[in-house]
Amino acid sequence: MFIVDRLAQKFRGLVRAEVGMRRAVLVIVVALATFTAALVGAFLHATRTADEAIRDSERQLLENHLDVTLRGLLETQAIQLSGDEGLRKVGQGPAIDAAWADANLGGFLGDTVDASAMYLVDPDGRLLRAWAQRRPAPAAHYQALAAEVRRVVPLLDTPAGLSGPVRTYRQSGALRWAFGGDGRPLRRWQGRIVQHDGHPALMTVIALLPDHDYRLLRQAPNLLVTIRKLDPALLARIGEATLLQDLRLDAAPPSGRTRNGLALVDSTHRELAWLTWRPHVVGPLLLARTTPLLAGYLVFYCLVLAIGLLAIREAIHVSRELAASEARAQHNALHDPLLGLPNRTHVMQRLTSMLAQRRDDGEQVVLAFFDLDRFKAINETVGHHVGDDILVQVVDRLRQTLRPGDVLGRLASDEFVVVRMGDGRATADELGRALMQLFTEPFRVFGQTVNVTASCGLSWAPEQAPDAKTVLRNADIALFEAKAKGRARYRRFTAEMDATIRWRRDMEAELRRAIACNHLAMAYQPIVNLADGSIASFEALVRWTHPERGEISPGTFVPLAEQAGLMPELGDWVLRRVFADSHDFGTAEISINLSPLQIVARDFIATLRRLLAEERVDPSRFTFEITEGVLLDRSDRVLGLLGELQDMGFRIALDDFGTGYSSLAYLRTFQFDRIKVDRSFVQGIESDVDAQSILRAIVALGRTLRMKVVAEGVETLLQQQLVHAAGCQYVQGFLYWRALTPEQVVSLLATDRVQTYRLAV
Template sequence: MDVRHKVLGAFLAAAALVAVTGAVVLQANAAAARDAAVSAAEQVARGISRDVALGLPPDRIGGTTAPLFYNPGALASYLLRQQETQNRDIVVVDRFGRILADAVPDEVGTTFAEDPDGEVAATIEDGRTRLFEERSDDSSEPMLQLVVPILGPTHRVNGAVILEYTQLYDQMMAATKPARRAIMAAVLVCVLLVALLGAAIAASITRRITSLTRAVQVIRDGDYSRRVALKGRDDIARLGHAFDDMAGRLERSAREILAKEYTDSILANAGEGICGVDAGNRITFANAAAGRITGLGVAGVLGADAALILPAADEGEGEGTLHRPDGTTVRVAYTTSTITKNGARLGAVVVLRDVSRQRALERDLRHQALHDGLTGLPNRKLFLDRLAHAMTRARAAGDRVAVLYLDLDGFKKVNDSLGHNAGDQLLRTTAERLVAALRPQDTVARLGGDEFAVLLEDAGEAAVRGLARACLDALNQPFLVRGRTAVVSVSIGIVPDAEQHSDADDVLRDADVAMYAAKAKGKGCYQVFESRMHEELLDRLDSESRLRDAVHRGELRLHVQPVVDLAGGGVAGMEALVRWADPERGLQQPGAFIPLAEETGLIAEIDRWVLFEACRAAADWPDTWVSVNLSAATLDLPDLTDRVAYALSTTGLSPRRLVLELTETVLMRDVTVTSARLEELRELGVRIAIDDFGTGYSSLGYLRDIPVDVLKVDRSFIDGLAGNARQQQLVSAVIQLGHTLGLKVVTEGVETADQLRLLTRMGARYAQGYHLGRPGPVEEQGQLSTNTATVRAGTVNVPDDFV
């Protein structure tokens, strides 16, 4: 049990004692009131007993008295008067217990039966006053009764007087009730005061003892700064003052001890070497780090000549190389501070730091910042720096500087099919081959991805072309990548006169332009930069920018070319074609902007526009289908089926009147994926056509595997048809094959009457070409323009003998 509980327990015991004392006082008060009531009742009862035994006093002097005991009438009158005047309930019985008089007349003559313990009989027997309680069924509270004997003249007990003193007892208790309340209140107040005082004193003592205890624990843990600062003049306060004084002395002593230990620990555990040198340049102090850095240990350093071990002992900072006894060297940065007194040099302090790893790391970081992490070649930043310096030197010396810009053709296919690790291996091998194919003084750099650059100094135009050819030959050889043979080529752009440019970035830009010209030429070759290439590039960028906004600005136009039913002589369908109303260059044919749209990814948005406009226009053409060309990018869209469904539902065009055309090249990229996508489209009800049939991957196999409905024979098979019997047989066979497979066959490029006659004889059903109808715009409400020379109100230029 702690001090607080003990003190609080003592005060609670005192409070309990006060409460017990109060209870005793209350009990004594109640007993005194009861005794007073009994005493008063006994006096009244004895007076009544005398009156009954001896008689009432005479009314006049000299008169005589007669006992009431023997006069029932007088006794009854006497008791009735007591009842009426004093409200006293009195019963008088004789020595045999018979009732002589009672406030209730009916009870007279009966034996008193309300004395279960025989107190009345005992009083008659021995003449002593007694108390008892009378209980009745009429009241839950007992009636307090007092019985006294009736003594005759000879002190013989003749009977007894029974007096109820309940009312008198209640009056006595009522009179003492305020006193009891006062006692109870005083006791309660004293108990509360004692408890509160005990709690306050216990809390005060406990708080100060706890403060001392915590301070002792803190000092035990080594913190000598703790103070308790207790107030007061009692014993605990004096103990606190003594403790604070002791803590202060301990703190001063500990500070003095720790100061030296701390200094020694710092010197011993410092990561930097620290040496003390005296005026004679001898090392008088060295920590463990100094011994480790020099390789001599502390014992080997102490007493040695500083000039033989340390890099220098002059004031200031520097860096040097230390040669250790084991033959190794370490790069050290040092700081020397001279110690002087009164102008005289007493010695110096030399601080050493091993910076070998730091310098190596700095070299690595510089290398990483300027070299490609995969191939180890210089990166773009270092290449541009070397190029700028080479250009400056070439201008001063009148030499030539050339730059080659190389881009691998087919690298993405290898990287996607064999994985990035294979791609990385291919790039490393490419770097090795380029370095081997060039001169030692040439700089080969990797610019990023599969792009490389070569800096050729002091090389004439013939030498530059020869080195470019060497790069082509080196990279045209097959690569062995992860057990597989990969074949790639390289396109090279050349700037042979880099020194004439004002900026290295401009040189690299022009080389890049020339490289793209080489790709456009057919890949696997090199191209020397010409100024027109830059202009063409700017023109291309401008066209791309304007084409991006063409759809949103409403510059696209829908043209259609009729597909003629040779059997009926009418228009069976229309092929939707797109034109660009370029505000700067006028109406552009598809060949002028579709390739650019495919390269930039704009073709999908153009295809969406053509699909919707063609469906909207065809909705007003009765019994005529419309065919729309889809690019490879559009076929790859995951929501292509939803786009087609939306166009059909919005325009109200029947799905059976929509034909989607795809070239053989697009269809054969991935037969499994293509077939699944085309099957989704056919489930909508639209039909699929193979455009330019016979010019791509012509194979009977894909006619079996890919769901198609229409074959469009390419125009190259129709040109020269009239004079070439073998070509006629080929076209006839294709037409018959299509009919056998249940496909519609449309021959494209019909431009002469002779071609039309031959195709009709071969059984061709549908044809398309300038001879039958030129492409023309669609007017509002979907009507064909009357400006189309060979299209008039839905009829076509078909000779009469073919109808």
């Protein structure tokens, strides 16, 4: 498209002097027209828009205040219903102390919250005790409300029914109760609007809780249902708080614009009543102040429009001519001038589009890249005019064989491509034979007979190539192979034609075999505690020594495993081996790297639980190190998986901290146990003052968030001193230890060097 832009600029330069003034007039008139239309629309709709905005905000304000009122009712009751004595008296089971309940619930609490009615029910919503106007009431008083309460009860065990975020669950007897971050049981409660005695009311359902002795929670506690009618007194307080005038209950929605309204609906979306009030009105005032301005502007605009009509007419004419010129320029930029075929740029665009628009996974985009054998010699012996005529005849023959949807393009002098949708190899063979058939008959040019042959290379995507550029390169490789085999033939691209592809596939197969046959090995690099120089833990590192290729770096085979879909198998192998080795390491802690593809695998947690059970290891000895790739979307599923790992007892560390664009955001998203500073902050720290400052800031951040900080890649004594001065608790690097075999780790632990090895710091 760069060529198109350059040609379009050239055409604009030719007409700029002639239409400069007219274009300016056109721009001004169009701008004025646009602004005037917007202004007139604003004037015409000013009052309605302003009033509707106010009405909407008033409805939202009232709706929010109802939620606040309901929340306040719940919180007031929560204070009164938290007590060991209350739970013993009336909180569990059908046997309750009626006298205590009448005095403290129906009487004192009912008076505190100004309840219209209260009901003590069991965990299934069955009535145990009823009160109306602070006095005991018959069971029949509860019947109309029972169905609504039964709908609410299941919601108490959902996140929406808890008073805060869940940190953990505790099992006490037959009861599993959610606890918050402060170590206290979370309140189970719900509130909504209901119909009670033919009148809208606020209903709250809240479970009784102990305040000190949490061991009392051995079975589901009873629930207190409270009804607070929306009576005039409550409406008056709400109207005063929201500054809404004449707030009252009506049976039907307000008609006209003199009153605003909010529908009160129950949990089944049934309309119970309407809260209506007199809205604030600003529209007439706005209209009165803006009308003179509108009238003056319309007069001004009419004058400008009358002056610019002739200029606009001429400018539109010139603009159309310019658009036609630019269209011609674009066509010329994307097509060959001699044959009118799409050029290389256009072919690549069409090829990319066809790859994106395939109808199913089995459909392939087949590309045939061919040129005329010894065409240069034809041009030199019989002349370029003969060569051009041959090209025209070749294109004519090609067009007779094309199918609907095929793309024919010219890349260079005698280089052509044909792109066709098909099924890969079969379509490639069919297309190759058809192209070769075109050159079996000689060409007649200016009374002369000229024999012309062609060589062709074919490739297809996405089976052989991920994108348009690669499939064209593959076809070019196949074309070279066809010429090397003697010309006048076609060849399909194969993996053997590209050593890189062959090597990659070989490595993938060998890695798969190495995992299956247990040919990998584990090494363990110690992590040193700078406080006393002792070894705090080990990081597990996977190693692959190929019998023919020698030592293969994890930087080579781990990305290969991720791209080939082998990461779950490789990850499971590493977990099993580390768990098995850990039996010989005493109580030493071990860090394990997790790939993003491994942790999001469908059966990762299930496999991990199975390995724990089979190997009988303690999860608290292991730390999983993850990179930012795991958290790129911060999805609920990923965060849930990490939380589940912590609940199982594993620690979680954020590896390579500081190398991504959102490391700090991840620290807010999830509570890590440890962060590992990337080695890029340690390498060169001796001469980089900024790196030292950044490292100190990271350490301070880790301490603030109660996370341990590990510095990787410490290789010199000066680096160790600077890292220690920055406040890092732990370091890892060749200055202390290289990766050790499991046998070396066992020997190290046996000689007690973990405790006796000290650094001179």
